[in-house]
Amino acid sequence: MTYNYDPCGCGCDEKYQSLFALLDDELSPGECDALREHIKDCPECYSRLTAEQKIRALVKKCCQDQAPPTLVERISLSIRIERG
Secondary structure, eight states, X not given: OOOOOOTTSSOHHHHHHHHHHHHTTOSOHHHHHHHHHHHHHOHHHXXXXXXXXXXXXXXXXXXXXXXXXXXXXXXXXXXXHHHO
């Protein structure tokens, strides 16, 4: 996905793509250090990074919960009925 938005003129579009790699531990230690240094000096990239961290935390939290037992039972029953 390409994201064309560079309000501070520092190449944030390219850095934005790297933020995901940073959060996914896909960068080398040197790349991590360089990107973190940029983020410290760039409010736009810092904002993007913190927003992505919040989104990931929310998704993780929401995906940890188990479905209520009654829902599991209804789905299981529906599957058994469909299979015949």
